[in-house]
Each structure stands twice: as structure tokens, then as C-alpha cells.
Amino acid sequence: MRLSKFFLPTLKETPADAAIASHQLMLRAGMMRQESAGIYSWLPLGFRVLKKVEQIVREEQDRAGAIEMLMPTIQPAELWRESGRYDDYGDEMLRIRDRHDRELLYGPTNEEMLTSIFRNFCKSYKELPKLLYHIQWKFRDERRPRFGVMRGREFLMKDTYSFDLTEEDAIKSYNKMFVAYLNTFARMGLKAFPMKAETGPIGGDLSHEFIILAENGESEVFCHRDLLEIPAPGLDVDFNGDLQGIVDERTALYAATEDVHDAEAFAAIPDDKKVSARGIEVGQVFYFGTKYSEPMKAKVSHPQNGEVPVHMGSYGIGVSRIVGGLIEAFNDDAGIIWPRSVAPFDVGILSMRPGDDATDAACEDVYCKLKAAGLDPLYDDTKSSAGAKFSQMDLIGLPDQIIIGPRGLKQGVVEVKDRASGERVELSTDDAVAEIIRRHSQAVL
């Protein structure tokens, strides 16, 4: 993409309404624009990151055996009366009436709808287990939206729902999602730790939140330091095999959010292993048994016992929230520093002097070769000053930059800069291209 053709409205000054780094940087980097409290337009740069995050989530769901589908944003109130949550959900639920005065709502989650779909089509234990998911916009009318996309009212979420015959089988589904989450976050360069969590309005008795540590985290978390050292299981894990060991290893050590914190258990941890920090929740897994299948009559025929309600779980990942979380985790004074797997472009090409024949030719050459190699470069071919280009490129945080100008070209070199470390090396154009390709071939997992 040529910057002259792209839409990248970056801001030099920090907008007054934004209080934390991720919110400020998303606005400054031209990633989004606020339309109303907690509601945002995703501008092209932000949209690219959102799509990258979404795609990683999708790939890891598919790998774990979950099946993708799509349910609507608007749901009938009827469904929620069945589960009893229409009244329970309160003002967080955005209620709507259509022209026929029918009661609708903008979905805050989809347990009811998928339970209803399941019961309609699945009548036998032979259909089980099932793991179904979708990635859809949701709305929760928060009393106080804040922190940009980290706590918006409208948000993109992946939610998976599991259906099993027994609790024992349901735990296996739970474990699949647990393991898939570890890999999902690791692929984004995030260190997300499973912590015991409250089950909240979704209900149930087994739940973990996946937390990334960040200074501006919404909640206080406590855990054993060794938990932070356990690597992700890796993409070669067998989802049809026994995952209990992987889960046990990561749930044996103390880790809890403030809501379920056990001061006594925490006190038992050696002082040098105690971690007390702030965290951002990026995902949560729940097992809630027959909480919805019972009242909504989602039953299957059992081999021996007639009809039984299915055991269910639900598993969410806050896709849009992660974009903010990533920036909280990866930024410096100059701006954002994207992990390669989620960067909006793979590399920036900065022309120090557009219009200079040698510079133009070298830029075109590098741009074409990177594209031919399957990379996605952003070529700053605009006429703005060198300093402005450096600042803007640092701000939007592409992992690598290739700086091309007459000064270097006289010596036969261009400059390759690593955004994260700031380290620069001078290379020939071909070596620079090779170096960028090399850096991008190193996957996180």
C-alpha cells in the first residue's frame, strides 16, 4: 500500500478525551474514531489489526475443533424470557422495539440463541460433543464506558458454546478451549495467564479468566510467579488427546482475580514468588452445566436414561478489546510497537526524498520485492518532511522500517530499523529485503 493512496489520519496532539495509552494511541495513530461513548468506527489501520486478531482467534478455534457460524446482532426478547435472563440482565441490555412493537434486543451474548438452535436440531447423544462458535458484534450498555475499545459498549467478541452429554465430557470441551486460548494469545505475542474467576451473570461453577498483565489493568490479580514462566502448549498439541495435564499444570499454581482472591492461599506462596499486579481480561472460559439446557429444554436422548439436558460451557474472547490490550502491552514514548503477527502492515518503507530518481527507483524496487515475497508493506511515498515520516511511522508501530534516501544510496545502502529495539543496520537494498523476509518468517509459535 502506498501511503499517498491510503487513509491514515494521524494526530500530532493527544486528544483530550483519552486517558490511557492504548486509547490515546489508537486515536493518534488514526486507528479509530469515537462515534458515541463506547462506540467506535474502525478506520483502515485499526481495522487491519482487528482483522489480524480475529483471524488468529479463528484459526485456533478451528484447530481445536470448533465449528464457525454466525448469529445475528438482534435477538427476540422471547428467547431471553425462556432462560429468565430478560429481566435479570437489567439496563446493560439494549432493548429495541420494531415497527410492529415487537420486543427485540441487541445481543450482549448468545447462550439463549445457540441453545435454542441446538435443541431444534440435535436430539440424540450421538450428535455430541459439539463446539460451535461465532465472531460477532455485541452490545452491553455499560453504565460507564471507558478506556476506548477496552471497555466499549459495542465490541467484537468470539464466543464458543460447547454441548456434551456429561459433565466429564464437558470438562474435555472446556480443556480444549483452555488450551486453544493459551495458543491464541501466545500467537499474538501476549502473555495471558489463566486465573480462577467469578462466573458472573453467565453462571456456573468452573471458570477461568485469561489475563494479561498491564499497568492500566482494570482489576487486581494475584498469582505465583512460576505460572508466568510456563510456555504455551504449541500448535502441535493433539486436541483429540488428553489435555488434562496441560490444564492441570497451569491451574495447580495459585492465580486469582481480586473477586475470588484467597488471601490465605496467597500468603502461603514464598515472598519472592508472589506476584500482585493489575491485569486486563482478554478471555474467559465457563462450564455451567445445565443452567440453560434445563429451563430451555435442550435435551438429547441418552443411551440408557431417556432424555437428559446437555451439559454446556461458553468461551469468550474479546477481539476488539485485545487490540487495546496489545497496545497497553506494547508501546513506548514514540507510539505503538506491534508484534509482527498482528501488525497492520508488515514493514514501512520511508522515502527520504520522493522525486529523486535514484530514491524513487530504490523504493519501488524494495516495495515490489517485498510484495512479491508475500509481505504487506506500507510505502510512505508522500512529500512530507523526513522527521514527520519518522515520527508517524514510529507512532503507528510497524515492526520494521526501511529508510531509503540519496545519502545512503550514494554508499549503496538503505537503512533497516527495528521499531522495538530502535536498532538500525545499513544494508544493500537486496539484503534489506532478505533481512525483512527473514524477520517475518520467524513465527511466535
Place this chain on the structure above:
RNA sequence: CGGGGAGUGGCGCAGCUUGGUAGCGCAUCUGGUUUGGGACCAGAGGGUCGCAGGUUCAAAUCCUGUCUCCCCGACCA
């Protein structure tokens, strides 16, 4: 929802106390000079001061109402 704060060109802000017909920086446009860390000079365009009422000869400024946004708290992906 309780407490606090703010709405003035695209962005960041001043002006309001003590009413007199709107200003600064950035951005934008034109011309010229520049050209490797947010360039310089000259000129230009752009705002009925959130909205509605009221007071007054006169309201961004004073009064009333209302909407919106932000921060702290409680609550939550």
C-alpha cells in the same frame, strides 16, 4: 447510578471573574525557499462559542433548562 470536570474552526487550548460582536498553536490551501528525526518565510480560507429559553441597548461571557463527553467510585468481555 453517586461524586467531580468539560463543551469556543479538523485537533489542542485561551477568552468568561469585571458583558461591547472571537484569539493562539498545530493542521489545511497558495507561492517561494528547504530536504535523514514532526522545516522556514509570506499570504489565505475556515467558528451564528453544544442546544433552547431568559436578562440586557448589547451575551462565548450573566441566569434557567436541556443534551453530550470525560474522570473517580460501584458494576462489567
